Amino acid sequence: MNPKQKSTILITCSAGLVDFLQQEVKQLGFAPQSPHKTGLEIQGDQLDAMLLNLHLRTAYNVLFLLKQFPCNSPDELYREVSKLPWEQMISPDEYLSVVSRVDAACIDNTMFASLKVKDAIVDRIAQHTGSRPDSGKDKNGVVIHLFWKNNRCWLYLNTSGQKISDRGYRKIPHQAPLRESLAAAIIQAAGYDGSQTLVCPMCGSGTLAIEAALIASRRAPGLLRTNFGFMHMNYFDDSAWQQMRTAAQKQSKKRGGKAAFKPAPIIATDIDPDAVEAARKNALTAGVSHLIDFDICDFADTNVPDLSTSEDDTSDDNGIILMNPEYGSRLGEIEDLKKTYERIGDFFKQKCTGYTGYIFTGNPDLAKKVHLRTSRKIPFFNANIECRLLKYELYSGTKKNRPDTDPRSHLSC
Numbered sequence: 001m002n003p004k005q006k007s008t009i010l011i012t013c014s015a016g017l018v019d020f021l022q023q024e025v026k027q028l029g030f031a032p033q034s035p036h037k038t039g040l041e042i043q044g045d046q047l048d049a050m051l052l053n054l055h056l057r058t059a060y061n062v063l064f065l066l067k068q069f070p071c072n073s074p075d076e077l078y079r080e081v082s083k084l085p086w087e088q089m090i091s092p093d094e095y096l097s098v099v100s101r102v103d104a105a106c107i108d109n110t111m112f113a114s115l116k117v118k119d120a121i122v123d124r125i126a127q128h129t130g131s132r133p134d135s136g137k138d139k140n141g142v143v144i145h146l147f148w149k150n151n152r153c154w155l156y157l158n159t160s161g162q163k164i165s166d167r168g169y170r171k172i173p174h175q176a177p178l179r180e181s182l183a184a185a186i187i188q189a190a191g192y193d194g195s196q197t198l199v200c201p202m203c204g205s206g207t208l209a210i211e212a213a214l215i216a217s218r219r220a221p222g223l224l225r226t227n228f229g230f231m232h233m234n235y236f237d238d239s240a241w242q243q244m245r246t247a248a249q250k251q252s253k254k255r256g257g258k259a260a261f262k263p264a265p266i267i268a269t270d271i272d273p274d275a276v277e278a279a280r281k282n283a284l285t286a287g288v289s290h291l292i293d294f295d296i297c298d299f300a301d302t303n304v305p306d307l308s309t310s311e312d313d314t315s316d317d318n319g320i321i322l323m324n325p326e327y328g329s330r331l332g333e334i335e336d337l338k339k340t341y342e343r344i345g346d347f348f349k350q351k352c353t354g355y356t357g358y359i360f361t362g363n364p365d366l367a368k369k370v371h372l373r374t375s376r377k378i379p380f381f382n383a384n385i386e387c388r389l390l391k392y393e394l395y396s397g398t399k400k401n402r403p404d405t406d407p408r409s410h411l412s413c
C-alpha cells in the first residue's frame with residue numbers, strides 16, 4: 001500500500017468537542033468536512049494522519065478509511081475484508097485488535113463482526129506468509145475499526161491505536177480526573193494562550209494546568225507518546241515521523257521550550273497533598289513542571305497574583321481563574337458542596353478582582369450557589385454528564401476602557 005494514497009480520514013472526539021476539533025484541524029491546514037456530534041472528516045494520506053496524531057489536542061482517534069463496501073451477511077463481510085492485501089500491510093509478527101460498531105439487521109453480535117474481520121485478516125496473512133499475527137483486545141499494535149450500518153460497511157485503520165487523548169503523562173490520575181482532550185478544550189474555551197496568568201485552584205491531578213502549559217509552550221501532545229497504531233504498519237515511514245517530531249520540537253523551542261520562554265504564571269493548588277503530589281509528578285512526566293507553581297492549600301488561600309500591576313491594563317483577559325470543583329452524586333455530598341460553591345463565589349469576589357473566572361461543573365443547582373452573574377455558559381459533556389463551563393467577569397475598578405460606572409456592578413449576589 002502506498003502511504004501517500006489519499007483517502008477519507010475520520011477524526012473522532014467526545015460529544016461536545018467537535019467545534020474545538022474543527023478549529024485545530026483548520027489550524028493544521030486541513031479542510032474539515034461533514035462535522036457531526038463526535039467527529040469530522042478530511043481528505044488526506046497516511047502522512048497527514050501521522051501529523052494529526054502528533055498535534056491534535058481535542059481528538060480521540062484518527063481513522064484512515066481502507067475500504068467501504070455493501071454488506072448483507074457476516075460471510076460477505078469476511079469475503080470483502082479478505083480482498084485487501086493485508087500481507088503487504090501487516091507483518092505476521094504484529095499484534096492485531098479489531099473494534100466494531102454494528103447497526104445492521106443481519107447481525108446482532110458486535111463481537112462476531114470483529115471476529116469475522118480478524119479471521120479474514122489473519123487468514124489472508126497466513127495464506128501468504130505461513131504464519132498469523134496474534135490478536136486480542138490490547139490497542140498497542142495494529143487496530144482496525146469496522147462500522148457496519150444497515151447494508152454498508154466502512155473499514156478503517158485506527159492510526160492512533162490508543163486514544164490520543166491518553167497522552168501518557170498521567171501516571172497518577174487521582175480522583176475524578178478530566179480526560180486530557182476535554183481539559184484542552186476547556187482551556188481553549190477559556191481563551192487561554194499562555195499570555196494570561198492562569199490560576200487553577202482545586203487542580204486535582206493537574207490536568208487543566210498541564211494542558212495549559214502544553215498549549216502555552218506550543219508543545220505538540222503527540223511528542224509525549226512513543227506508540228501509535230500507524231507505527232505497526234509495514235509501510236510506516238519512520239524518517240518522515242522523525243522529521244515531523246523534530247519540526248514540532250523546533251516549534252516548541254522557538255516558543256522557548258525549557259529554556260528561554262516562560263509563559264505568564266500558571267498556579268495550581270489543591271487542599272489534598274496527594275493530589276498535588278500526583279499533579280507535580282504528572283507535570284514532570286509531561287515536561288512542563290518548570291512552568292507550573294504548585295501549592296497545597298484551601299482554594300480560598302491560593303496565592304492569586306495582583307493584576308493591577310499589569311502593564312497591559314486595557315486587556316480583557318490577562319488573568320484567568322479556572323476551577324473544577326466536585327459536583328457530587330449523593331445527597332450528603334451535595335449538602336457539603338453547596339457551602340463550597342458559596343465559598344467559591346466569595347473567593348471570586350474578594351480575591352480575584354480583575355480576573356475572568358471559570359467554573360466547570362455538571363451540577364447547575366450547585367452552580368447557583370456561587371451567587372454571581374455568569375456572562376457565558378459553554379456546554380460540554382464529561383463522559384455522559386452534561387456540564388457547563390461558566391464564565392464570570394470579575395471586573396476590577398482600575399481597568400481602563402470599562403463601560404461600567406460602578407466597577408463591581410457585575411458582582412451581583
Ligand SMILES: C[S@@+](CC[C@H](N)C(=O)[O-])C[C@H]1O[C@@H](n2cnc3c(N)ncnc32)[C@H](O)[C@@H]1O
Pocket residue numbers: 173174175176177178179201202203204205206207208269270271272275297298299300324325326327
Ligand atoms: C473534580 S476534582 C478536580 C479534578 C481535576 N480537574 C483533574 O483533572 O484531575 C476536585 C478537586 O478539588 C479538590 N478540593 C476539594 N475541596 C477543596 C478545597 N476546599 N480547597 C482546595 N481544593 C479542594 C479535591 O481535592 C479534588 O482534587
